[in-house]
Amino acid sequence: MKLRASIGEYQTDIQILAEASRLSADIGGRRYEVNVLELDGGGYLFISDGRIFDCRVEGRPQSGRTIDVIVRTESYAIAITDPKRLRGSKAVDVHIVEAAHIVAPMPGKVVRILVKVGEQISAGNGIMVVEAMKMQNEMKSPKTGVVAALNVQVGATVNRGDVLAVVE
Amino acid sequence: MFRKILIANRGEIAVRIIRACRDLRISPIAVFSEADAAALHVRLADEAYCIGPASSTQSYLDIESIVAAAERSGAEAIHPGYGFLAENAEFARAVKEAGLIFIGPPPDAMEVMGSKTSARRAAIEAGVPVVPGTTEPLRDYEEARETAIRFGYPVMLKAAAGGGGKGMRQVEIEGELRSAFDAAKSEAASAFGNSDVYLEKIVDRPRHIEIQIFADMQGNSVHLGERECSIQRRHQKVIEECPSPVNDPYLRERMGEAAIKIARAVDYVGAGTVEFLFSDTSREFYFLEMNTRLQVEHPVTELVTGIDLVREQINVAAGASLSFTQEEIHWRGHAIECRVYAEDPENNFFPSPGRITFLRVPSGPGIRDDGGVFEGAEVSIHYDPMISKLATWGRTRAEAIDRMRRALDEYAIGGIKTTLSFFREIVRDEEFIAARLDTGFISRFNQRREERPSERPHPAGGSQASSLQQDIAIIAAALSYLRSQSQSPTSHTPQDESKWKIAGRAAGLNRTALKKRSEHP
Numbered sequence: 001m002k003l004r005a006s007i008g009e010y011q012t013d014i015q016i017l018a019e020a021s022r023l024s025a026d027i028g029g030r031r032y033e034v035n036v037l038e039l040d041g042g043g044y045l046f047i048s049d050g051r052i053f054d055c056r057v058e059g060r061p062q063s064g065r066t067i068d069v070i071v072r073t074e075s076y077a078i079a080i081t082d083p084k085r086l087r088g089s090k091a092v093d094v095h096i097v098e099a100a101h102i103v104a105p106m107p108g109k110v111v112r113i114l115v116k117v118g119e120q121i122s123a124g125n126g127i128m129v130v131e132a133m134k135m136q137n138e139m140k141s142p143k144t145g146v147v148a149a150l151n152v153q154v155g156a157t158v159n160r161g162d163v164l165a166v167v168e
Numbered sequence: 169m170f171r172k173i174l175i176a177n178r179g180e181i182a183v184r185i186i187r188a189c190r191d192l193r194i195s196p197i198a199v200f201s202e203a204d205a206a207a208l209h210v211r212l213a214d215e216a217y218c219i220g221p222a223s224s225t226q227s228y229l230d231i232e233s234i235v236a237a238a239e240r241s242g243a244e245a246i247h248p249g250y251g252f253l254a255e256n257a258e259f260a261r262a263v264k265e266a267g268l269i270f271i272g273p274p275p276d277a278m279e280v281m282g283s284k285t286s287a288r289r290a291a292i293e294a295g296v297p298v299v300p301g302t303t304e305p306l307r308d309y310e311e312a313r314e315t316a317i318r319f320g321y322p323v324m325l326k327a328a329a330g331g332g333g334k335g336m337r338q339v340e341i342e343g344e345l346r347s348a349f350d351a352a353k354s355e356a357a358s359a360f361g362n363s364d365v366y367l368e369k370i371v372d373r374p375r376h377i378e379i380q381i382f383a384d385m386q387g388n389s390v391h392l393g394e395r396e397c398s399i400q401r402r403h404q405k406v407i408e409e410c411p412s413p414v415n416d417p418y419l420r421e422r423m424g425e426a427a428i429k430i431a432r433a434v435d436y437v438g439a440g441t442v443e444f445l446f447s448d449t450s451r452e453f454y455f456l457e458m459n460t461r462l463q464v465e466h467p468v469t470e471l472v473t474g475i476d477l478v479r480e481q482i483n484v485a486a487g488a489s490l491s492f493t494q495e496e497i498h499w500r501g502h503a504i505e506c507r508v509y510a511e512d513p514e515n516n517f518f519p520s521p522g523r524i525t526f527l528r529v530p531s532g533p534g535i536r537d538d539g540g541v542f543e544g545a546e547v548s549i550h551y552d553p554m555i556s557k558l559a560t561w562g563r564t565r566a567e568a569i570d571r572m573r574r575a576l577d578e579y580a581i582g583g584i585k586t587t588l589s590f591f592r593e594i595v596r597d598e599e600f601i602a603a604r605l606d607t608g609f610i611s612r613f614n615q616r617r618e619e620r621p622s623e624r625p626h627p628a629g630g631s632q633a634s635s636l637q638q639d640i641a642i643i644a645a646a647l648s649y650l651r652s653q654s655q656s657p658t659s660h661t662p663q664d665e666s667k668w669k670i671a672g673r674a675a676g677l678n679r680t681a682l683k684k685r686s687e688h689p
Binding site: 012018023038048056108129 | 402512549577592642647
């Protein structure tokens, strides 16, 4: 199967063929013949030329979605894109958005809002304070601009990934 | 000796206390919130009582429910652990009034030391040097502003009832004071139910060195040497060592004596820790505060002295005299502890709650792991994100570091982000290995880390070995994608299926179910 892999800015083609415990791969022209053992809980044990690589994949992979792969103690954020999946899906949006979305990095509670909609702010200014695990964290604006939207109120419970505010 | 002890805590410290109870053949009683019904400390206890909903103010901080659980279980004593109610004099009194023993110091001593301002007064009276600062809580912002000008910036705002870095803010310039003052007050109010804050001058590049003390009811008091806790982030310790790399027996003696003086001044009983700031340049130390409880980092002292501090706490609370004298305490080798937090070091140490999908805990020579979780456990958003304390012992600091490096590499926690990767870098850091430590270590380490060219292998550059490892990661990701495709063939999505077929199958299922029921009336 032919796929595309990206780690940060690096992108490469990958072709793999797995038959029982034998796996052959071609990554941008580099060819590998490895033995693979599937472990419980999303783990793989690869043996390449006698060298052991204990791997764990975190999260369910989907085309275009970044997942964490841990090899030994090193973690890699990798996105696998399936060319067959690109056609059907809505075009992956790559137009540059001018707005910065302030996203909740974890579940928590909004304890203070420090700005108003329409307010001019500079990069690094605090937008709101979110309390999680007994710590108050100030959410800062990554850019200079105008507060275009505040989607939450003081006291609101927020989930990871919620867009709290937009700065344009 | 007690027959039953109730542990008014959760997580790794509850597990630690259960272990001491087991050693002493005492039956451990757990309490838990609704979020912790299947937690490790509950599973290891003999009895467990639910004391309220997930929110700690309605459970682990609810004095009435905890005392009621103790009475119901027939426990004779309560161990508060650290955090939650451990330094709450009102709780200690409530325990006493219920006719039970509080495993900790007398409430009066807790009260004096519990407020950082009265603790400072006690230290001054005992003749122990203190850092310049206010001895009374600040009345308002204006007083904070004037005091800060008097001491000169940078200054530190601290919660009077505080601990664990909560309600604490470093202020570099006056422009930052207002928001820091408000934040510290509101954080102090939500963490400790007391919004009082005070102000201290900041000592330049200080080491944080603390002395473990122990006193019994017979009037014996000893010190068990120091721990160095200079490696902190957000004023929270992350790595602790015993002894301090300064390792000066004369200094240990002087600091030990000062710590005992403070303990005696408040008629202290049990385990306590006196924290000092130590200036490398002047070799002077200043009293910072006293923690009237068992410390998170107590294992490093245990590893080096061989004394089980929790066991000793229980013995002393039961009325026994200390099982050792000052002369019998010897410090052997070196111990280091890393606090493993469910936090993402790549994202400003944001908490990373969730389910632990994979767990491999290191072991082998010189390794001790005090954990409170298991594979499948949920790291909740409601509580402190510390999930375990990994400690290593070696004959020398270098050997302890070697073992820590090995143990960190063996340690694997899946499903959540942890600080393990951060520690793996620290134990390889030259400044850390050379023991050039002070409380600014982490921010300088982070700076070095940013300046260092990325070690992330890149197939274009990078060594052959590292690019091989990266390719293996790509293969694993691709293989995992492949497997997910074969498990859920997309040509067969539910929408594609005929509604008739679905209905027919459901009817078929009902028929067989009915048939079964009629066979077994």
